[in-house]
Structures are given as structure tokens and as C-alpha cells.
Amino acid sequence: MACESALPAIMDEQALLGLNPNADACYRQRALAYFEQLKESRDGWEVCAQALAKGIYGDDHVKFFCFQVLEHQIKFRHGSLTGAQQQLIRETLMKWLQLQLMGGQPEKPFIKNKAAQVLALTFVREYLTIWPKFFFDLLSLVGLNPHGLDIYLRTLMAVDAEVVDRDILHSPEETRRNTLIKDHMRESCIPALVESWYQILQTYQRSHSELTCQCLEVVGAYVSWIDLNLIANDRFVNLLLSHMSVEELREEACDCLFEIINKGMDPVDKTKLVESLSQVLQSAGFFNVEQEEDVDFLAKFSRLVNGMGQALVLSWTKLTKSGDVKVATETLQALEAKVPLLLQLLVHEDDDISANIVGFCYDYLHVLKQLLLLTDQQKNNAEAIMLAVMKKLTYDDEYNFENEGEDEAMFVEYRKQLKMLLDRLAQVSPELVLESVRRVFTSTMQGWQTARFMEVEVAIRLFYMLGEALPASHGAHFTGDGSKASALQDMMRTLISSGVSEYRHTSVTLEFFETVVRYDKFFIVEPQHIPSILMAFLDHRGLRHSSPKVRSRVAYLFSRFIKTLHSDVPFHFLNSKHMNSYIEDILSRIQDLLELAPPENGFQALLSSDDQLFMFETAGVLIVNGESPADRKQALMRSLLTPLLEAFRLLLNKLTQEGDEDRQTALADCLSHAVGFASRTSKAFSNKQTVKLCGCSEVYLDCLQTFLPALSCPVQRGALRSAVRSFLHRMIICLEEEVLPFIPAASEHMLKDCEPKDLQEFIPLISQITAKFKSQVSPFLQQIFMPLVLAIFEVLSQPAEDNDQTAALEKQMLRRSYFSFIQTIASSGMNEVMANQGAENIERVLFTIIQGAVDFPDPIAQKTCFIILSRLVELWGGKDGLVGFPDFIYKHIVPACFLAPLKTTFDLSDAQTVLALSECTLTLKMIHLRRGLEFIQFLQQEYLPSLHVSPEITQELCQVLQQPDTKVVKNYMKAFFQQAKL
Template identity: 70%
Template sequence: MDEQALLGLNPNADSDFRQRALAYFEQLKISPDAWQVCAEALAQRTYSDDHIKFFCFQVLEHQVKYKYSELTTVQQQLIRETLISWLQAQMLNPQPEKTFIRNKAAQVFALLFVTEYLTKWPKFFFDILSVVDLNPRGVDLYLRVLMAIDSELVDRDVVHTLEEARRNTLIKDTMREQCIPNLVESWYQILQNYQYTNSEVTCQCLEVVGAYVSWIDLSLIANDRFINMLLGHMSIEVLREEACDCLFEIVNKGMDPVDKMKLVESLCQVLQSAGFFSIDQVSKFLYKKLIGSKLNIMFSSLFFFFSLPKSRVSGKPWFSGPFAVETRVHYIILVLFFETVSLLAGTIGTCHNARLFFGQVIVMADLSFQRLEILICEQEERSYSAYYKRTEYGEDEAMFVEYRKQLKLLLDRLAQVSPELLLASVGRVFSSTLQNWQTTRFMDVEVAIRLLYMLAEALPVSHGAHFSGDVSKASALQDMMRTLVTSGVSSYQHTSVTLEFFETVVRYEKFFTVEPQHIPCVLMAFLDHRGLRHSSAKVRSRTAYLFSRFVKSLNKQMNPFIEDILNRIQDLLELSPPENGYQSLLSSADQLFIYETAGVLIVNSEYPAERKQALMRNLLAPLMEKFKILLEKLMLAQDEERQASLADCLNHAVGFASRTSKAFSNKQTVKQCGCSEVYLDCLQTFLPALSCPLQKDILRSGVRTFLHRMIICLEEEVLPFIPSASEHMLKDCEAKDLQEFIPLINQITAKFKVQVSPFLQQMFMPLLRAIFEVLLRPAEENDQCAALEKQMLRRSYFAFLQTVTGSGMSAVIANQGADNVERVLVTVIQGAVEYPDPIAQKTCFIILSKLVELWGGKDGPVGFADFVYKHIVPACFLAPLKQTFDLADAQTVLALSECAVTLKTIHLRRGPECVQYLQQEYLPSLQVAPEIIQEFCQALQQPDAKVFKNYLKVFFQRAKP
């Protein structure tokens, strides 16, 4: 061999040597007899370098895989003898070969096996076994060869030709007849001899058993001696995982469902009798690996079995009577009881299938349903007990919450079958737990309340139907709710119980409409240390939201408690300036709910308007006073950080006032409640913030939001404030400021229409100039953020024009002077044609069609008819013909639809003149064939607009290259 070339096989060799080694390998592959040199080197152990030995095996592999048929019988015999000689040498070698060499040797053995087993080497396995005996190094190689053969014959990831697939099937059939029992016996002997002395070899053997069991006679493996040995391996930590994998492959073997059912049950019985369903006897790892992901397949098999048609299972003696079914249910519940988060995640699929399973079981057998219900209730308790001990939300808890969702699906399924029994079962668990809640673990108390909470969605009828004003007719659900609110469990010192209590009383608010005497005690729970003043910020935050919901849903029952509640929450409404160092109990986000709640109490009260006004002023006056003080401080502040904190606090004040207005409705308007004056005072207080040069983004945003609300609540009373506010908001504008300001103007225009016409006339061009100035500002070519801001502003601008034209205010545009009108119209044409933004294009075509409808007749503005033919008609063709106009995009199709509407509107307003222009001037200028022009004009004149829309899409699909 070329010794210099072999130097390049060393990983540390330089690139020249490596290139020479690669070239040498290619040379040996095409040489007719070079492989013999490699075979001789392996048989005589000429080289000690691992990389050279690997190289020799690679050359042999290539010869066997691609050129074996070209060899003579003598040469083929030489390869067999070389491999056997090498194998014999391993028995005497003082050091075992490196793993990568053993793996490569196994691959060569496997290739030779599939080539010669059916013809020239039928005693392949016997020859190898006679060499290796029980020598650990020989056994290691033997097992590697078996795995390599399995890869060649069975591996589904390997793509085989039809000829290879037929060959592999024939080999497996022959092996089953001639040698599989011997191989199985060799595996048993290996496992028995090495299970305590050589874990590596034992694990290899278990892997082999798991691989081969899919296509050999199952009875050779699924018998007492093998299963008992596997159970023994599960008790040995280093063997545990492979034993679980092996058992999984046994159960996963394809077979008749009835036979699978027998196998699963027999294995379950063996595992249970051996104590492997007891969480105290095996490590958590075992349950994670064995039950969580492997034995899951057993229980999936149970579900599959029960989903079969009755004819497939009827008459089977092993499926007779309720006991057999309950036994199977017992196995399911055992799986559902295991207590690790990893396990729970692993059995989610099982739980999903269990929904169908329980329905099938109940139909097919006389199962004790009550026993099943109790087991499910117990499962909720057990699954909770070990894993809901954290106060912080993490990944494990997220997995647990997801698992609980799956368990809830089981409860829903059970409720569909027998809601009465479900109510009774949950009632027993709930009542027995709450009777002694003071001495019961928190997880048990929480689970009991949780089960009550879940009944609302599980029960097939609205939970409101379960509550009656007649105590003698009260349902189990009403009894449980009475127990919940009178037991004192709201005082339990654990956040999970507290939260579950409040979640449940809010979910079953209809209970309090039939038993309102319990409202005061629940309100106190919300308002004291159990709720809004709890030591946990998490509880306070969630309670703020739930309290808001509770008051809203029971607003008619709140009247006797309104002023007491407002007094008790007064300190929670405090605006916390940054300089006082006071840490509020609630965050600003939580305070929003409290302000909204206060507003709901006032607005929905039975008080006269004067009293409502007084209460609303008492609520909002402190905000207005603090706002004035903080705004003065902001104007004088020098430190940027202090400026930001003051602006943030001012924004919160505006937000709180805005949130109180959520309480008003069509039935209870601001004017009817006598509160207009209070909100007008708020407007006068907040609007000066628009002229503040500091922190203008956050201040403008807050005031703008408040204006949106006041337009809805105060209606025309807000109009005097709009011009001044708009003037301030248009100063020193950025793209984002304008983009957020335009919806306010749109709202005013759409709501008040002619009433705001003078205002729109005045501010129309200043607004447009501000927009154009921002759009024309130069920006860096690759500044994606600036490009997106301009795109969004352009959309807002077109949306503004659409609102003006669509609200009957087109005169606002027409009165801006001829030059300005033309400039506006040109921007709309540009939006329809030049910018590849289908959303903006659609809006532009809507504007154009509306303007044509309004101005396109004989009495339209001077020069508009010419504009229609010079610009609008061409836009309807130029835009769809652009390459960026993608007719496969849904938004673009909508834009094309509006383009069709524009053309139809032009035809309706201009009549035959439009058709004549298209036929004689415009379409010929586009080089459109005469027959297509005729076809187009006929479609345009169709009375059904939908026909023309469909035609236009086809027209442009044909026209575009």
C-alpha cells in the first residue's frame, strides 16, 4: 500500500496529505484487485493505526456493495474468510477496537450477509456464533452485526428498490424458518450472563431484541422467562431505559386488535403484580420513561380496541360482564394517577383518547358509573397535590395547566353521559372537603373548589338553570355555592385557594340573583385582606379584574352597597405621583378596573341625576386637581427621567377618567345621568397637556384617547374643544403622530358630518400639508422602519379622504381651490397606481368611484370629466397591469373589485360616451385586439356588477405576461 498516501488519513495531517489519501481511496475503489491488499492487511493485522484499519474496511465495503458480482468464487470466499479471521483475532486482541471500527466492520458483515445468505452462506449466524461464543468482545461485535443487518432489512428510512424489498422479505422468511429460534436463545443467554457484569453488552442485546421483535414470532419473546428478565432489568438503573424501550417495542408490534388486547392486559397484570404501578417502589425516572412515554401505547391500544365495531368484539369470553371493563378502566386510572409533570405531559395524548373511551365503555358494558366519576374527581386531587406548590409561573406549571385542560375534557365527556351522577360525585368531594377546610391541605381545598368551577362548562345546560329562588327546589350546584360562600373558606391562607374562590363566585354570579343575602359577605371578601388588600400582588391584580366583573354582572343588586363600596375603595383610587414614595397596592393597570367599577356603580345606581353627578365629581375631581399640579411640575422639570415619570403619571390620570366613561350606555347616557359637566371639566383640565413641549408623545396619546371616548359620550358638546386640540396635535408632527391623529378626525367626520363642515374646511389643507411634508422627508434607503411608518401614514391619509367623501362631505374638498383639489386627486391616482400596497389601492379606488358618483355627471365640477378620462380610467388599467399587482393575493383581488366598481360607476355616470372612449381611444392605445375590446365593453355594459368583476379578473390574467 502507498504508505505516504496513508499518512493523510491522520486527522492532524495537512490538506495536501489528506487530498492524496482521498485520491488513493478513489484509486483503490476502481482497481480490480486492490481490495485484496486491504483484506490481507486486516487479516494479518499489518497496521495498528485505527484510521488505516477503518480505511481498509471502507475499501472492502465498496467492493462488497458495488462490485461483488464481478469477483470469482475464490475471491468471494477470500472475503468471507478474511472477515471471520478478523473476528477470531478480536477474541485474542488485548485491546478492543475503537467503536467506529467495530461499527464499520458490522456494516461490512451485514452487506455480505444480505448478498450471500440465501445462496452461498446459509450458516452465516452459526459461523459467527461458533467464533464469538460468550466472549464479551465477540458478543459485542455479534450484536452490532445484528443491528446492522436489521438496518439493511427493516429500516424504513432507507429507500429500497422493488428488487431489494423482495430480497429482504425472502431473507426474513428464511431466517424465521432456519435460525431465529437460535438467535433468540443466544439473546437470552447473553442477557442472563451479562445482566449484572456488563451493562453495555446487556443494553446492546435489549436493543437488538426490541428491533427484531417487530418481525419475528412474538411468542419467542413475550413469554415468562423474557418478561421476568425485563422486569428484573427495570430495577437496575443502568439497564432501566433500554428495558423500557424493549417493552415498548413488544407492545408496539403490529397484530390483530384482539391479540393486542390480550397482550396489553397480560403485561399490565404482570407489571402491577410486580409492583411497577406503585410510585413508592420505583424512581421518578422510571415513571417518566416507562409510563409517561412507553406504556402510553398500551393504553392507546385499549382505546383503539373499544372503538372497534361491536361485531369485532362480541362473544369474546374475556370481555364479558362489567368486571372485565372495570379492570381496563382501572389501568387507565392508574396511568392518570402518576405524579410527575413529565409523566403528565407524556400522557396527554392518552387523556385525549380517553374521552372517546369512556363513552364507548359506558355504552358497551354495565359499568359502575359512580365509581368512575369518583376516580376522576380523585385524579384532579392527586394530579394537583405535588405540582401546584409554586407561586411563580414557569414551564413546569405551564405543562401542568395544559394537562389539566386535557383532564377537563374527560369531565366534559362524563357530563354529557350523566350530568346527575357527575353533580352528585363532585358534590360529595366538595362537601366533605369544605366541612373541614381549616385542617385540610391547601391543594385538596383548591381542587374541591376547582371541580365546582369546572362544572359550569361541563354541564350540558346553562348553569343558570341550576339556581332557583325556591330553596326547596335548589339543585346540588346551588347547595355547593351556598356552602362555598358561607363556609369561610375565603379566609384560607393560600393564594391558590383564594384565587379559586373568587374565580368561582364570579363564574356563578347567577347564584346571587336568587340568594342576594350572600352578596355582602362576598363583597367584603373582595374589599378586605382576602382580595384587593391581599399580601400577594398576584391576588390583588386578579381580584381587581374579577371584582369589576362581579359588580357589572350584579349591578342591579348593588344599589344598597354603592356608597359603602365607593368609600372603601377610595384609597385604591389614589394617583401615585413619583415623588411621594408611596407604593400603591394596585398597579395602574389594576386601578383601571377599579375606576371602571366605580363608574358602573354610579351610572347604574337608582340615584337621581343630581346625586350621580355629585358622586362622579367626587370620583374625578381628585384626578383633575392632581393633573393640574403634576402638569405644572412637568413644565418645570429638568431631569429627563423625572419628566418621563411625571408624564406617565399624567397619562394614567387621563386613562382613569376615560375608563369611568365605559359605564355609560345607550340607556344610561352621560347627559341622562347629569354627568356632562363633569366630563367637560375633565376635557378643559386635560387639553392644556397638548401644548406641553415635554414628553409630548405620551401626553398626546393619552388626551387623544380621552377625546375618542368623549366624542362617543358627550356627542356635540365636545365639538368646541376639537379645533384647539387639533391645532396643538398638528404641531411638530411625526409620521406616527399623524397616523394616530387621523382616526380621531375620521371619527368626528363620520359622526357629526355637516356639523363639523366648517372645522374640516379650515383644517383640511393644514392637515394635508403636514401629511405631505412627512411623506416627502428623505429617509435612508434601507430604513425599513421609516418605510413602514410612511406606508401606514399613507393608508391613514387615504382612509381620511374616504371618510370625507363617504360622509357626504365632498364639498370640503371641492372648496379648497382648483390647485389644491387637483393635488389631492393626483395623490389618489398615485395611491391607486404607483404604490404596491393593495390595502391603500383598494381605498383609493373607493374614493375615486365615490367622486365619480358625486361629480361625474353633466353637472359636475368644471374639468372633472376630463380628469376622469385622462387619469381615473387609465388608473383602472395601469394598476392591475403592474407586476406588483398580484392577482393571487386576497387583498389585491379586493382592490381589483373596487377598480371594477370604479369603471362601472364611470359608465353609469357618463353612459355611451365612456364606452365610445374605451372603444375608439384608450383600449386601442394599449394595443388591445378589436375582438377583446368588444368583449370588454359588452361585459362593462352588463347590468350585473358581479359579472363584470369576474370578467375583469380574467381580462387582466390574460393581459399580464
């Protein structure tokens, strides 16, 4: 059918068949094409309007389709419709609505929602101009007909979504329009709308609960921006309160009252509103929380009470700041009167109910914190909150530790909220928190053998939480004076000596180790407990626990604990001969946890490879920081790493002969782990304990000899190169110049058959070597410079698909790495590396830097390029500089400094681009410094006139460039280019 012609009498029935979800693909395709045809036609959509107005189709999918076509016209083509067509849309909607009033089969919710959306879009487009009586027309049509009111209320919610909803982003134009719509509605129709809501709520509260709930939702949505007196009056509030007693309505009534309370208003008026509502709710028995069994309602009620409480806190804060002491005191009394209800809800066994009141509780504690002196009642309130927090922190029987799902995640979040309350309580009364936790902890530890796991876990958890709740630096918990230090010390002693580490529940075990490491400074004060704690880490309680989750976490915690022992525990214990023998005992006990698990052995290792990283680091710390002589440290490190090296050689040999791709991947992973483990041991070394001082250089050089052949492995290159490259980074730090003999061969292998990612990761390695060793590596850099540059050029020149974003990003990152490498060489004072490449190669490299500064819209790379150019001008731009370079400055560098900022892609409102311009300006300043008046004359007589810059501006710019204050020059150049681009 030709949709561009006059209005067709019927719709394309064949195309409509494709709207059925079960239709064949060809029918669905035809329906989609028909939809596009109707959307884009000048008047073809009118057939859909006709179908809706006359109720021609009974099929829901066809009706929805017709509304979608109409929606498109209103949304995207309303302005281009004729007056008659706009009138047709209005009439269609009203006729369709009239059909709903006839009481036939009601429409499905998705049809009604789409109709409401179309009505709301029409309202937004036409209310301020051609349909100011939109709501009056709607109301006069529907009257009190429940089918009509259903559409009316849905339309109001759709209008709210279009005009008010703050979660939807609007353009400035839409925001202005929405403000005008709201202003006009307040003046003309809001009182009538409010009256209609009252009538609906009163008429249908018994017979149509769904309609009443819809209406309550509308009131809640609109109350934020209409005159509150229209809602917050006796007749309306009494009606809402009566709904609180109707089971089907009370949750929505609660939400509606919450929105009313939430409305911004004067603090005195807000207090009066909350108090009047509070009195009515209390009289009606809603404060008797224990007698209410409906937890869903109580969750809503808790949210309402939370809103009331927070509103009172806000009022009190404002009144206190304004100095209105009398009214502030009255508001505080009103606030205090809600605390018993707060406590009932906070301690409720349902966590949703409790979580909904946490905000009020937190704010109330903040009020107490600001008061100079607490009354006995306020102290009692704080204590009651403390008891509630301790009770609610406890896990319940249903918590699934092995397979944590959504419920468990919600409880973890809820626990975080409770921790905030505990922290705030500690600010109000640190003594209260300390004594409460101490009491619970001590009594639980005395009888942990017969206590349930959740009681033991929460007791230790509370002790753990004290560390952050009580204001003190980490160590000061035990080294400070007073009762707090001794209380925490007593509790720590009890934790270790009670035997609770034997408790058979993962939550208790984990909490035990977390707390030991949280308070590791305790061992500075009482080092005699170290042996027993080390055993707990090493045996069935920790690293040998039956739970993989516990073993994994303990591997990390053990690593932290060992580091603390070596950095903080007194000299007399750790560095004694006894401790040296103890170190070797630990190493022998963890030996099986340090084995490389080959992919074919089939049995499940105790620790994952990630966990083993911590174990290797721990072993390294034990060896390096002990008091053994260097030869003993070397022997221990060799015995730690030799099994890795032997396994590596075997596995690498297997990999080169393996044909199966999956097996190759598994072997490469294992080889990468081996390199990673060796690398991790090197983290134990420091400026005080270097590889050389510990006699371990030879061991790590052996590692390099063993690992480097993996670079030439023909399969799994990416994974192996990445692992070995990371190891080289570590060795450059640890072995210093002893690593240098290995770099040329390693570099040669890594530059063969490079991918962009390989090159990009290789450049930082070369840059690290350049920055660290400078002139020592100059011969090597001169040799590798052009092969590396050519490899980069080759990768960058490879064609890529236009829409391949990944390839484009990889090239951009590689380009940045390349420029960064050149910058490192230039800034390391090694100009001979580039200067000795031959004139043709130097020129080629220089042109890439000019290109990077001007042609690529990447401000990060442009900034680097200008830094390089500035540095090269400094090195080669003087009278005794590189032959031919001054000519290059005038032909290429000066033009780059002007052409780059003049590009349309050079966005001076972008912070990175401004930094690039800053470096560009410094390059011009450096040219002036090196070439002097000759440069100024070149700008005045040749270059700026070629850009058609006026003589006045030319003169001004040249004067500014000669200014010593670079800030003045930068500001001028920014203004110059902003003006030039207008």
C-alpha cells in the same frame, strides 16, 4: 496555500489552531476563512478526506472540521463532483470507519454524530443510483464490532432524520425521493437490517447496554414504515420483553414497544397484538404498579399502557362503525380489562406517570358516553376515575405559590388535563359528578378551620369546575328546576356563610373569589348575601389582602361582580334607597385605592396602575347605575375625578420644568395613568344611562380642559399625546357634539412636529369624528384637510435606509391610514371637503390615490384606493359633476384600472389582491354607469388598442362591462388579467 491547485500534502496548520474554542480572535478568523476556502474550492476539500482516511489528526476539533467540509461537498456540490471524487468520499468514510474498528480510543459522541450525518447524506444522494449496497457494505465492514455498530446505529438514526422524520419539512422533490428510498429499502435491505438489530439486541443486552438502547431506539423509529411482521413476532417481542426486566434497558424497551403498538394496522390485528403483549406483560408482573419504585420507568410504562388503551379504543370505534358487533364486544372487554391498571397509574402520586395515562382515560370515558346503558362495573369505573381526578387535582406541599417556576407551570397544565376528564365524566354521568363534588365540598366546608389549605382549595375548585362541567347556561345553574339547581344553590350558600373566606392561604382566597364571580347569578336568587360578599371584597380578605397577587386579581373580579349586580340583580334590592347609601359607602371605602400615586412618594401602592383601571371603572359603574338623581351623580363623579385633575395639573407643571430624563418618564407615566383612569370611568355609561342624562357632561368637559394642555408639552410628547388621543376617542362617543369645540385646538397641537406613528394614530380620531358628526364638522374638516394631508406627505417623503424594515412598515401603515381617511370623507357624503380645496390641491390628492392604486405593492391600500376612485366617479363623474373630472377619469382612473392588475407584483393567487381587483372592476362599472356609451367608445377606439388588445378581446371586454351582473364582470376581469400576464 492555493486550494484551487492540485491536492496539497498537508493542511494549513496555522489556520487549524483557530479551531480551538480558546483560540484568539485572529486565529478564529483565519480558521473561518480557511473553512470557506476549502468549501468553495474544486478539490481543496480532498485534503480533509485524506486527513480522515489516514487518521492524521488526533484533535477532535480538526476532525469535526474535516467532516464539516465533507458535509458541505455532499450537501451542496455532490452533483458537480466527478465520479472519482464521489468514489473518494465513499472510500474516505469506509476507511475512517475501519479505523474505528481497531479498538483504540473511541471518538467523542459529537464526532460520531457528525460522521453518521455525513454517511446518511451520502446514502440519500447515492443509494438509488451508485451505492445500492450501502447498508450491506456497512454491515459487512462492522460485523459485530461494538465500535462499528455504534456508528452504524447512529447512521440509521441520521437516515431516519433525512428520509422519514415528519417534523422536518421536505420539498415535493425530496418527498418523492424519500418515498423511492423507503420502497427500495423495503425490497432490498430491510430484512437484513432487522436481522442485524436482532443480533445486536441479543448479543449486547448484558455487556453493552448503551448500544442495546441505541438499537431499541432504531427499531422504534423504523417500525412505523416497515413490515410489522418482521418485528411483531415471537422471537423479537420475547427479546424486547426480556429487556423490560433489565434496569438499564427497560425504559428504551418500553418506548420501542410503544412505537410498535402505535403502528397503523387493521383493527382486529391491532387488538390481537395489544392483547398478546398485555398477557405477556401481566404474566411478567408489570401490572403490579404498587410494587414498582422506579418512577422514570413507570412514566414510560404508563405511556405504553396509554398507547395500548388508545389503540383498543380506536379498534372498537372502527369495528362498531363497520357493524362487526361480535368482535367489537370482544374488543370492549379487552378494553375494560385494562381499566384497573389505568386507575392505578392515574392515581399514582407522581404526576408524570398520571399525566401519561390521561389520553386513554379520556378516550375510555368517550366510549362510555356512547354506550346506551352502563353496567355496574362501568359505573364503578367512572366513579373510580372521578375519585382519582379529585385526588390528583390537589396541590402538594412543594408547590411554590410565591415564585412559580417550571414545576408549578407543569402542574397547572396537568390540572387542565384533569379538568378535561371531569368535563367528560359529566357527559357520562352528571349525577355522579354533582354528588361526588357535593360530598367533598360539604364535608370540607364543615371543617375548613382544621383542614390543610390544599384540601380546602380543591373543594372550592371542584365546585368552581362544576359550572363548566354541567351542561347549563350560566344563570340556569340557579334558576332551573330540579336537584342540580338546588344542589348548586346550597353549595353557594355554604361557601358564603361558612366563613371560609377568612382562610389564610392565597390559593384558597383566590379560589373563593373566582367562584363567587363564577356563580354571580346566584345573587339574583338570594340577594340577601350581597352585603357580606361586598365586605369580603373590600376588607383584608380581598382588596386589602397582604398578597399583591390576591389584591390584583380581586380588583378585576370586583369590577366584574359590580357590573353583574347592576345588570342582573332584582330591582327591589339594588335600586332601593338602602343600596344607594350602600354605593356611597363602597365609594368611600375604596377612595384610597383610587388615588394617583405620584412617582416621588416612595411607598408601595396597594394596587398597580393596571389594577386601578378596574377600580375606576367599578366606581364609575356604581355612580352611573345607582338610583340617585342626576345632580347627585354629578357630585359623586366630580368628587371621584377632581383629585385626578388637581394632581394632573401639578404633575404637568413639574414635567415642563424637569430636566432629568428618567424623572420626566416617570412623571409622563403618571400623567398618562391619570388620563387613563378618567377615561375608564366613562365605560360605565350606556345608551340608557348617557353622560348627559346623568348630568356628568360638565365633569368630563373639565377633564378635557385639564388634559388638552398636555398636547403642547415640549417633552415626553409621544406618551402624553397617546393618552389624550385615547381620551378624545372616548369623549367623542360619550359627550357627542359637546366635544366638538375642543377638536380644532387638539388637532392643531397633535399635527405639530409629527412622527409617522403620531400621524397614523391621529387619523383614526379624525375619521371617527368625520363618520360620527358628518356635516357638523364639514367646516373644520375643510380647514384641517390640507394641513393634515401635507403633514402626511412630508412624513412619507422623508428618506429612509433601504434595509430599515421598521421605517418601511411605519410608512406603509401611515399610507393605509391616509387612504382610509380619504375613504371615510368620500363615503360620508362630504365631497365638499375635498371639492373646496382648490383645483391644484384636489389634483395633488387625486394623484396620490392613483399612485396608491397602481404603484405600491400593497393590496390592502390598493383596494381602499379603488373604493375611493369608485366613490369619486359616482360623486363627480356625471354630467353635473366637478369641472374637469371626466377628463381625469379618462387620463388617469381608467389607465389605473388596467395598469395595476398588469403589474408583476399584483398577485392574483393572493386573497387580498383578488379583493383589490374586485374593487378595481367595480370602479370600471361605476365609470360606465356615469359616462355610459362615451366610456365604451373610449375603451374600444383609444385605450385598449393602445395596450395592443386584439379587436375581438376588446369587443368581448366591452360587452361584459355592460352586463348588469357584477359577479360575471368580476370573474371575467380576473380571467382577463390572468391571461394577459401569461
